[in-house]
Amino acid sequence: MSEQGLIDAESASRVGTVAATATGEVNRRDWQRWAAAVGDHNPLWFDTEYARARGYRDIICPPLFLQYAVLGVTALDGLRPDGSSGAASGSLAFPRAPRRMAGGESTTFHAPAYHRDEVEMVRTIESIVEKQGRSGRFVLVTWRTVYRNQRAELLADATTSMIARP
Amino acid sequence: MVPERASVQIFYEDVEPGDLFPALTVTVDERQLFFFSAATYNGHRIHYDKDWARTVEGYDDVIVQGPLQAALLARAVTDWIGGRGRLVEYAVQNRDIAFAGEELSFGGVVTAKRLGDNTGLVDLDIAGRRGDTVLMPGTATVALPLRGEPHGEPQDEEL
Numbered sequence: 001m002s003e004q005g006l007i008d009a010e011s012a013s014r015v016g017t018v019a020a021t022a023t024g025e026v027n028r029r030d031w032q033r034w035a036a037a038v039g040d041h042n043p044l045w046f047d048t049e050y051a052r053a054r055g056y057r058d059i060i061c062p063p064l065f066l067q068y069a070v071l072g073v074t075a076l077d078g079l080r081p082d083g084s085s086g087a088a089s090g091s092l093a094f095p096r097a098p099r100r101m102a103g104g105e106s107t108t109f110h111a112p113a114y115h116r117d118e119v120e121m122v123r124t125i126e127s128i129v130e131k132q133g134r135s136g137r138f139v140l141v142t143w144r145t146v147y148r149n150q151r152a153e154l155l156a157d158a159t160t161s162m163i164a165r166p
Numbered sequence: 167m168v169p170e171r172a173s174v175q176i177f178y179e180d181v182e183p184g185d186l187f188p189a190l191t192v193t194v195d196e197r198q199l200f201f202f203s204a205a206t207y208n209g210h211r212i213h214y215d216k217d218w219a220r221t222v223e224g225y226d227d228v229i230v231q232g233p234l235q236a237a238l239l240a241r242a243v244t245d246w247i248g249g250r251g252r253l254v255e256y257a258v259q260n261r262d263i264a265f266a267g268e269e270l271s272f273g274g275v276v277t278a279k280r281l282g283d284n285t286g287l288v289d290l291d292i293a294g295r296r297g298d299t300v301l302m303p304g305t306a307t308v309a310l311p312l313r314g315e316p317h318g319e320p321q322d323e324e325l
Binding site: 037040042051054079083104107109 | 198202211212233236249256257258
């Protein structure tokens with residue numbers, strides 16, 4: 001290929017490595033605030049008696065909230081100009097493909113999380129490939145993210161993708 | 167509102183491929199964008215700073231968070247499957263944006279069913295839409311209880 005590839009050697013060398021790890025405590029009030037912001041008043045997230053009558057030991061964390069339980073803290077000085085924190089991607093830069101778009105996300109939920117569970121997230125860079133689309137070349141990055149609780153029980157695993165374009 | 171829906175338990179035997187499940191219709195306003203950004207620790211200006219959204223990122227207005235679209239679509243699913251249903255797999259793609267004030271709908275259709283471990287697994291095609299435009303296509307698999315199979319859990323009194 002006479003054209004220079006979009007994937008620099010430094011990024012390519014990171015396939016298979018851990019992009020990010022994070023831990024956090026699952027908190028009932030945090031997930032209930034999230035659920036309220038979604039307008040999601042499912043009693044499994046709010047009503048202990050209801051949840052117990054359906055086989056859970058207590059109210060459970062909404063599955064889609066789990067990803068937020070491990071978010072860290074960003075100082076105002078550490079934000080990007082657009083206000084985002086940009087921590088989750090493991091700082092893959094792609095100087096030859098700076099425009100980014102969220103691709104998709106696919107998650108399998110294995111077990112519920114409860115109030116005060118300690119969750120550990122480990123995100124690995126699964127693949128980085130250059131592709132040719134209708135509107136030109138792009139880089140497709142795929143991460144695999146695994147969430148476990150304090151007993152090392154698998155709660156969820158997710159595959160996430162991002163598209164970077166020149 | 168939603169709580170009554172969640173109190174009616176649907177069973178594996180009740181669903182067949184081709185069945186639609188009830189769509190959720192939501193018009194997200196700026197308060198909801200703000201609270202969702204706060205609840206997800208999301209500082210991105212395109213969800214609250216109109217001037218930034220227009221002049222820097224080229225949007226006509228502040229935009230609905232992709233994760234809020236995903237959460238509303240999941241809510242449509244979990245409302246439908248009831249307290250003994252379980253979301254097992256959930257996959258969505260961000261295809262298009264939505265602005266505050268637009269009416270959006272979230273729903274889907276049953277595509278397949280099969281028996282799993284003491285539960286019934288049901289596959290769904292799901293989507294978030296604005297009118298006929300699909301903003302967020304996806305798929306989900308849910309586990310539904312079997313009729314007459316208490317499998318260690320208390321029976322629903324309301325049925």
